[in-house]
Amino acid sequence: MERDGSTPAMFFRQHLERFETLLGLTPIRTVTIDVLGRPRRIHLKLEGQNLTGSVKGRTAYGLVRGLAEDGLLRPGVELLESTSGNLGVALASMARYLGVGFSAVVDPMITAECRQRLAELGATVITVDRPDPAGGYLLSRLATVRELVATDDRYVWANQYENPRNPEIHRTMTGPEILGQLPEPPDALFAAISTGGTFAGLAQYFREHSPRTRLVAVDINGSVAVGGPPGTRHLSGIGASRRSSFLEPDMIDQVAYASIAEAAYYCRLVLQESGIHLGGSSGAVLAACVRYLAAHPDTVEPLCVCADGGEKYQSTIYNDEWLESIGEPADLPGVHRTRTAATVR
Ligand SMILES: Cc1ncc(COP(=O)(O)O)c(C=O)c1O
Numbered sequence: 001m002e003r004d005g006s007t008p009a010m011f012f013r014q015h016l017e018r019f020e021t022l023l024g025l026t027p028i029r030t031v032t033i034d035v036l037g038r039p040r041r042i043h044l045k046l047e048g049q050n051l052t053g054s055v056k057g058r059t060a061y062g063l064v065r066g067l068a069e070d071g072l073l074r075p076g077v078e079l080l081e082s083t084s085g086n087l088g089v090a091l092a093s094m095a096r097y098l099g100v101g102f103s104a105v106v107d108p109m110i111t112a113e114c115r116q117r118l119a120e121l122g123a124t125v126i127t128v129d130r131p132d133p134a135g136g137y138l139l140s141r142l143a144t145v146r147e148l149v150a151t152d153d154r155y156v157w158a159n160q161y162e163n164p165r166n167p168e169i170h171r172t173m174t175g176p177e178i179l180g181q182l183p184e185p186p187d188a189l190f191a192a193i194s195t196g197g198t199f200a201g202l203a204q205y206f207r208e209h210s211p212r213t214r215l216v217a218v219d220i221n222g223s224v225a226v227g228g229p230p231g232t233r234h235l236s237g238i239g240a241s242r243r244s245s246f247l248e249p250d251m252i253d254q255v256a257y258a259s260i261a262e263a264a265y266y267c268r269l270v271l272q273e274s275g276i277h278l279g280g281s282s283g284a285v286l287a288a289c290v291r292y293l294a295a296h297p298d299t300v301e302p303l304c305v306c307a308d309g310g311e312k313y314q315s316t317i318y319n320d321e322w323l324e325s326i327g328e329p330a331d332l333p334g335v336h337r338t339r340t341a342a343t344v345r
Contacts, residue, residue: 008075012068015098016061022051023061024173028181028303031274033286035293042289042302043186044270045178048279048309052090055174055198055307060090062169063158064098072156078103078124080148080155082141084194084236085114086308087160092121103155105144107137109236113312134230134241136223142242160195167246170201175209178202178303185210186303188296190256190289192218192281193225194237196244198305203251214253214299218281218288220263226255234326235260235316237307238281256288261328263287264317267310271318277310280317 006014026049032039047055067073078101081091088104095102103124106115110127118125126148132139142161149155160166179185189206191199199217206213222231223239226247233239263283270276270286278286285304293299316322 008073009068009071012073012098016065016068019051019061019094019097020065023057024050024177026050026177028178029274029276031270031276033269033290035290038297040290040293040302041300042286042293042304043182044276044278044282044286045303045305046276046309047305047307048277048282048311052086052093053308053311054086054090054279055305056086056090057093058169058173059160059166059197060087060094060158062165062173063160063163064091064094066163066165066168067156067158073098073100075100076154077101077156078152078154079158080145081105081158081160082138082145083160085110085312086237088123089114089117089121091158092118092123095123096121101154103148105141105148107141109137109234111236111312112315114236132241134224136230136233136239136241138241160197161242162245164246166195166197167201167204170198171204172201174198174305175202175205178305179205179209182301182303184301186213186301188214188216188289188292188299188302189305190216190218190285190292190302191305192220192238192285192307193223193244193247194240194281196225196240196247198307200244200246200248200251202305203247207251215251216254216256216288216292217247217252218256218258218285220281220284221257221259223257226252228257235263235280235284237279238284254292256291258284258287259328260284260317260326261323264323264328266290267313267317271310278306279308279310280313282306282308283317 220239266286267283
């Protein structure tokens with residue numbers, strides 16, 4: 001194939017370089033939340049403002065650039081990925097931009113908003129509705145991906161769960177960006193885990209460039225991404241029904257689990273008090289951060305990586321009936337009861 005007189009490899013490389021210039025440089029906003037009666041500042045890295053609407057714009061770029069470098073990105077291929085939503089939207093945008101196909105293997109937890117966006121971007125959506133033994137759908141989704149790859153060689157699997165290009169892009173792009181944006185390195189960093197790619201890449205970067213930054217991995221009840229008992233999960237984006245291939249014990253200072261009720265509480269508080277519209281995993285990360293601050297009075301520059309914005313969660317996290325339908329309690333544990341305000345500067 002010749003496009004504009006260039007070879008396919010040159011075509012993809014030039015388009016990927018252009019894509020990179022549109023990614024990243026997401027803002028950091030600082031909110032003040034009362035924790036046990038004391039106002040505490042928390043930096044929020046707002047990845048919802050990234051190209052494609054989430055931190056997964058970076059991951060998709062890292063994965064696809066790797067496929068191009070390995071010579072696997074050719075005209076006529078069909079990119080394939082198991083996704084809970086955000087990576088699918090990011091890959092669908094890239095596939096469209098590069099003129100190749102994209103098939104997303106999803107499950108019923110995907111938000112209606114994500115599903116619609118995938119369709120708008122021209123992706124083929126394959127829904128797997130058989131739960132796996134670990135309380136989610138990931139293992140069933142991966143089985144479907146493997147079947148597809150085995151039966152049709154047009155499929156090229158990005159494999160966010162095992163491809164080292166996933167953490168690599170966060171080590172080389174997201175980490176330096178965060179450190180360059182703050183006058184002082186954060187003394188604690190909180191990020192949600194699913195594949196663990198974002199956290200692992202950030203951990204590698206911060207261990208080397210800011211070893212004093214404490215690294216807190218935030219998971220959701222029922223996830224086994226870093227161990228723990230499996231359970232039913234209702235929120236997309238955070239948690240996994242398999243262990244992360246990327247997370248090593250020396251990358252993590254603490255694992256914090258959050259409930260959906262806590263996540264919803266902080267999403268709503270921040271929206272109401274500051275106008276910042278956070279996605280569900282960001283609410284979980286903020287809940288973990290507040291608990292950490294209650295236990296660590298000396299932490300003064302915490303940073304939460306907020307993976308996406310709230311637009312996709314109107315029918316879940318921001319919806320009272322949904323919370324009731326999954327049996328989430330309205331009551332929150334003690335540390336969350338004292339807060340009065342979240343102001344933003
Ligand atoms: C909203 C949201 N938060 C957090 C994550 C976790 O990212 P990672 O897979 O890099 O661990 C994801 C991943 O899909 C996500 O969509």
